[in-house]
């Protein structure tokens with residue numbers, strides 16, 4: 001069974017109900033930003049590669065009202081209230097979730113904007129720890145809220161980069177640009193091809209109603225700041241240094257094989273993933289542009305195997321979910337998506353089979369692992385925006 005996505009209106013109503021409960025008033029400025037799922041191009045956004053994500057119909061909504069002080073007070077579901085002094089330089093706090101707020105405030109301060117005091121409540125339909133960029137959604141929602149509070153509009157790229165910097169400096173994850181770009185640039189019925197060398201997004205129509213995108217959260221959690229992500233990124237930097245080219249975009253598979261001995265096994269396999277995944281993503285972009293999706297299943301399968309065997313960021317649960325999906329009628333392709341070490345898979349399937357595919361994935365995954373997954377379908381959704 002496919003879980004139903006809450007509408008933005010429902011989320012806004014919930015955020016305002018929380019505003020009345022905690023702060024005795026409705027919000028006057030409301031911002032929303034979506035999570036993302038990546039169709040292909042994994043772990044290459046920090047290697048100058050191409051990625052092909054879309055914003056999903058799962059949002060973080062922040063409802064806020066100015067409070068006339070220089071303090072921000074924020075509530076988020078089960079988290080303790082975060083209180084941030086907006087007149088002081090921002091520093092990392094022990095209250096982990098408040099660091100996203102601090103990081104985004106710092107970004108605005110660096111641009112010369114002073115965020116006015118406000119009270120806010122945050123609600124979310126983006127599963128956290130599900131590899132669907134709930135943190136990028138939070139950063140982009142806050143940045144959009146601050147635009148609303150200040151009555152300004154940043155350039156979208158500037159906003160996405162500001163959010164990425166918050167993630168680097170205040171959450172300790174040296175991520176690439178994919179998540180924040182997807183959350184900021186998302187558009188209804190459009191995939192976002194991002195050239196991560198030039199930071200250029202290009203929209204690719206995805207409006208065929210006969211095709212559906214299914215996201216399956218294995219509900220096995222990961223923490224990207226625990227070192228696995230950073231070590232992968234470091235190894236790719238070693239790889240390109242050994243190859244001796246300025247960018248992965250100039251490296252070929254022959255270059256990787258030529259340096260195999262010098263690289264050693266791990267760096268060799270990580271490098272092979274980068275070069276092959278860049279090629280697969282370019283091929284997938286061609287497939288979506290021409291509408292000939294006959295090779296998309298193979299590209300997704302090869303991407304998954306490469307992430308599992310060469311990049312080593314998959315896990316049993318992800319492998320199993322992909323294996324279940326791939327075998328089902330109506331499925332074009334499936335793979336793990338996002339940073340890995342748990343999180344979600346993405347499945348492309350014919351819409352007429354989507355309910356049955358979701359149901360079978362749910363049943364078989366639960367029977368094998370004892371874990372109840374969260375599975376939903378999504379279409380490419382609208383990126384970060386103000387609601388009022």
Ligand code: GLA
Pocket residue numbers: 041042043044045046133175176177178179338339340
């Ligand atoms: C995480 C990071 C992204 C990207 C993916 C892997 O989601 O935040 O920048 O590197 O992992 O593709």
